[in-house]
Amino acid sequence: MLKVKDIAKAIEDFAPLSLKEDWDNPGLQVGDREMEVTGVLLCLDVTEEILKEARKLDCNMIVSHHPLIFGGLKRLTGATPTERIVADALRYGIAIYSAHTNLDSAFEGVSYEMAHMLGMKECRPLERNASGNEKEGLGIVGDVSPTPKLEFLRKVRDTFEVKDLRYSAQTPGIMVRKVALCGGSGGSLIRAALKSGADVYLCGDLKYHDFTSYGSEILLADIGHFESELCSRKILSRAIRSAHPDCVIYFSECERSPICIMHNP
Secondary structure, eight states: OOHHHHHHHHHHHHHOGGSSSSTTOOOOEEEEOOOOOOOOEEEOOOOOHHHHHHTTTTOOEESSSOOOOOOOOOSSSSSSSHHHHHHHHHHOOOOOEEHHHHHHHSOOOOOOOHHHHTTTTTEEEEEEESSTTOOOOOEEEEEEEEEEEEHHHHHHHHHHTSSEEOOTSSSSSSSSEEEEEEEEEOOHHHHHHHHTTTTTEEEEOOOHHHHHTTTTTTTEEEHHHHHTTTTTTHHHHHHHHHHHHTOOEEEOOOOOHHHHHHOOO
């Protein structure tokens, strides 16, 4: 019978914890490593609704991209969603595991998956990490067939099912040939994207001043944090199934972006 430690090992063989950023907190968040696993529910964020979904599906392990616990808990009083999730997970015997920036930096991790979705070629990390592996690092840069700016942005919108694609208004009508991207919050990699010679840089959570500072030098597109990283579930599923083909795995069906958009008619 599979145990929590077996699922964790399968993920960490693909995305070692050594690849995580210093501020991050991936790994086993809640539960016993020796507990037998009845099923795994994959999600981007652990919410109270997803915990209920796991119980309904008889999954006693949740694997998320974003860690439930970042800075530690000082109390368990049920005053916050995180406290309630931890308490209920312990009460119902549900383990919670996350693979975050280690999954971002891994070869064939989040940014690689985004690149594959866009049909990018000759891909390499935008910012290599200290591992010494030239295939590991944050972000991706690669080539695409020459595509007019607006046509490329429409492809991005449709590929990632973006409801509200923000892009730099001051960027001229360029032909896109080289693309840089990063899943999640990637504003810190804009300079690396410029240095790479990319025509466009895609990520989530770009700030207003990112657009004003760099929009005339490179086409910037903010596709949304949730939309850019939802593909992490597919990566985690492949990592687990490659080691344990018979593992029962579900993708959360109740997961929704925490951001709603009110359009002005």
